[in-house]
Amino acid sequence: MNLLRKIVLFLLAGLVLSLSACGREAPKVPEGTIPVTVSFGAMEKLTKAIGGDAVSITVMVPDGTEPHDFEPRAEDMVKLSHSRLFVYNGMGMEHWAEKAIRGAGSPDLITVDASAHVPPLLLTDEEEREEHGAYDPHTWLGLREAKEEARAIRDGLIAASPKDRDLFMKNYESFAESLDRLQAEYQDRLEKAPRHELVTGHAAFGYLARDFGLTQESVEDAFATGEPPAKKLIELIEFCRAHHVKTIFTEETMDPALARTLATEAGAKAETLSTMEESSDESYLQVMEENLTKLDRAMNE
Template identity: 45%
Template sequence: MKKFITLLLMTAIVLSTLVGCSTNEKEKSTISSDKGDKIKVVVSFNPLREFAMAVGKDKIQVVTMVPEGVEPHDFEPKVKDLLELTEAKVFVYNGLGMENWVDKSLSSIDNKNLNVVDASKGSNLIKNTSEDVIKEHGQYDPHIWLSLQEAKVEAKNIKDALVKVDEKNKDYYEKNYEEFSKSLDSLYTEYKSKLGSLQNKSFVTGHAAFAYLCRDFGLNQQSVEGVFAEGEPTAAKLKELVEYAKNNNVKTIFVEELASPKVSETLANEVNAKVQKIYTIESKEDSKTYMDAMRENLDNIYNSLK
């Protein structure tokens, strides 16, 4: 009797295990089916997610590695981030020293089918002038996504990668890219005319992230911090900014979410100017899309220079 009961228990366990395995396989199959139709794209940070979604729309599943509110060059990937890369078809990063963790991350994973996209490829780059910045971060200013013209280049690089891994949907990606490109051109044309009509061309920001935007529209930026928003300005630099703001009748000091606002606020108080937010778009701020944030940036800059 004892042997019989033991046999029954073992049989029940085996049956239960088989049913459980069957159920799990069905669940995995369903999950795989839901995501299987979409190309998995991992991007380093927010603007590249925006460009990827503009081109790929419902044909892709996008995972962003750098969390909201974290500077891309301060980010350190965790195991879960590397696992995302092992399952991806496409990985997009900005390059130009913005993500110094990329090479190490790619060398630590095993994904021979991963298409790696340096989104800055083919961009018209602006050289850094500080020897210290060049030594630590490289020769070029990385903030190319803040140019409507260079955003088209980044979006095209993403489009080309999607076509490569999903050629059957080439027309779909091409169409989406053309639509996005036209929307960028439309915003550029609108503000090229508006900003071009102004005599005052200079504005003050928290850190020097807007050189490409300035090149698009013939503007000049003066900044509290450098290209990579590292450290605080010297007393001499702050004095220089105060004199500049007074001499040029600067009434607005722009500040960014991921840069410290304290010095900018001090500067604004010194010259009786207001502090106003400007979007670097490194994170998704105030639930704004790339186009929304860029339009607001340009509108606020325009109004500050009138």
């Protein structure tokens, strides 16, 4: 076989491979909608709030996987290459985002680092800094921060589909208004509450705690130090007892048995609080309303 034939065959093989990859992996997008890939559940909810029915959203991180711990696979990048827009939270939440964008190799892909203009919250806890870096990456759980992220997503969507500009502007305005209203509601119900100690599964509520004068302690931090965590755990139980904490919060991605055991030890009960790190059908506002109901109950009992 001469060299030219070899090269042609090699190119053909590559073409067949990439065609079959496209055929297999291209997500089915309803006619006329904008294909958007988002990193995880919270970005799905914020994108949905602005994009409405004009977007078809693919979530990259599968349920049951923490966005912090995810690594994109080849098929994730193929899927991403079919999207017009990629929305990720940033602030170190998805250390793999750059790799995924490069892997998609699509020059037309518009990317939104949603937290790019959010003033970051500096982490002071040593273990937290080790796990998450210098800044708290859970920006979307702050209501003002979520508004900033929704604005960045709005601008990304307008760049992806200029003809839908009015729709995205209108959706953003109404979403921003709802967030302001919710901020006032949180303020009203949490600031006057007799309790201010918030015990969570992992320390995801730093922005919220700062805004409403809560002290966050997390169950995961008590385990994060590695081998026998008994000392930290006893400290946490003592903290709960000393402050008469009646509710220990846990999350979708966490082993509920752990929170239950701890709650029993501390004389409290276990309750879930959503961090939206997983995908679900509820809207951003629905989740934050539900979280407020549970926080309100825990801080007022």
